[in-house]
Amino acid sequence: MKTKIKTLIHLPLLWMLPIVLLVSYPMVQAQQIQDQFNEYKGEVRDSQTGDAVSSAFLSLDGSNISTVTNTEGEFSLKIPVRITEGTVTVSNLGYKSKTISLEYFKKENTIIELDENFEELSEISVFTANDAKQLVQTMLSKTGDNYIDDPTLMTAFYREAIKTRWRNVSLAEAVVRIHKKPYTSMGKDDISLVKARKSADYKRLDTLALKLRGGPFNNLYSDVMKYPEYLFRPNELNDYTFSFDEPTRLNNRYLYVVNFEQINKELPWFFGKLFIDAQTSSLVKAVYELNVDNRNVASQMFVRKKPSGARVHPVNVQYEIDYRESDGKWYYGYGSAQLEFVVNWKRKLFNTKYTVNSEMAVTDWERRPEEKVKKDDTFLSQSVVMADDVSGFTDVRFWGENNIIEPDKSIQNAIEKIQRQIERSN
Known part of the structure; x- marks a missing residue:
């Protein structure tokens, strides 16, 4: 024991x-850093209920830059200013993933709605393990x-x-x-x-x-x-x-x-x-x-x-x-x-x-x-x-x-x- x-x-x-x-830790000049990125804020919601989607994953495609939503569905995503075009994929378990143009994102109040997955999965042939x-x-x-x-x-x-x-x-x-x-x-x-x-x-x-x-x-x-x-x-x-x-x-x-x-x-x-x-x-x-x-x-x-x-x-x-x-x-x-x-x-x-x-x-x-x-x-x-x-x-x-x-x-x-x-x- x-x-x-x-x-x-x-x-x-x-x-x-x-x-x-x-x-x-050293504090660098804040304004210099601020000029190096664009920050986009918003919420991820359920498209049917309007409820917040927590722990949703937002990732800038073609890069390793990402963030997640908090328990209230809110997010902040910072992108280097040199990146002016691109797409962001938003995903969460039980929802259909959504790919959105970077142009859609705003400094504040960017609303992203995810649709639930209603597909009947138990009959899909890819599930072969028993x-x-x-x-x-x-x-x-x-x-x-x-x-x-x-x-x-x-x-x-x-x-x-x-x-x-x-x-x-x-x-x-x-x-x-x-x-x-x-x-x-x-x-x-x-x-x-x-x-x-x-x-x-x-x-x-x-x-x-x-x-x-x-x-x-x-x-x-x-x-x-x-x-x-x-x-x-x-x-x-x-x-x-x-x-x-x-x-x-x-x-x-x-x-x-x-x-x-x-x-x-x-x-x-x-x-x-x-x-x-x-x-x-x-x-x-x-x-x-x-x-x-x-x-x-x-x-x-x-x-x-x-x-x-x-x-x-x-x-x-x-x-x-x-x-x-x-x-x-x-x-x-x-x-x-x-x-x-x-x-x-x-x-x-x-x-x-x-x-x-x-x-x-x-x-x-x-x-x-x-x-x-x-x-x-x-x-x-x-x-x-x-x-x-x-x-x-x-x-x-x-x-x-x-x-x-x-x-x-x-x-x-x-x-x-x-x-x-x-x-x-x-």
Whole structure:
């Protein structure tokens, strides 16, 4: 039993550790950067209901420039000024992809509507697999064929928001470089920091929440195809049950949907869905959770240090990973993680419930087959906790030419409240 717990503790989950990494970055002349790109803003909506389409992927065709919509369907897409013509493809699971001329995009209020897919897929002849576990085995065995096989430098935007009950109390954001190793390599990916900012309402935030370990590594390690050991290795598939769900479609690709569930439920156990391309057996998307009903073991997995008199345990752990395709090769494109945990204090009537939402989206990338990574002080460790930089939130030009995920209205309101609280306390 102890051996199993030790293995689980090394999972890429949102741990807590009291280490603070102070970060700094140079501020370049904002107007010079502003002149180098055009920024287009708008919303992606369901064409029938008008509802926001979250996590929709917008990509400038013929390039690696991309972004995703926030939970309210809003997007911001920055294109270098030298690119005056082109098309942007907008896609999301369950919707028909749409290719739109760059001329259609406006500085503000660009409305894009996506149509749902209503095609009956179960009878389509491309779905020939009849053994779900064997399909997953094939998926894992074809990593070298289907995924990037060169060292790759990725630019990504990372956001981590901490909420206590219904109130946002902390927000950290960063532009990072992911030094991605080939998918067939055993080497771990590295992350270096370009710029970052953070703001927190410390009067509403227990010190526990300030010690969350991992930062962008939590999202990066959810990359199932690069790190199968964190979910299931090829030789461990007998520890799971697999079954087919109704198939679906994305970007005109037909996808198997495979449900999976860990058999042994004595310890925290994984369950979720895999979306697998019917033609190439590539994993296109994964959505999975960790059942944490076993509070004692779950606490050991997540809590590395806590104050005396406090009991901390997770109550909900969810992950999502999306892959993108370019020239027949797939790569990490977007990852999100959500952790809810409860803090019970001795001699306190009510507990405190926290929700930590983090997401990371790759916005640009290039292959670097000959490059050898030389680490410097911008490289992050897995124990990173970003320091505060309140001023960054007041500068609308802070991110410059970097593509980011637009902040939700709830986050924007939270920052305003946090700033007012900080101003009153100074």
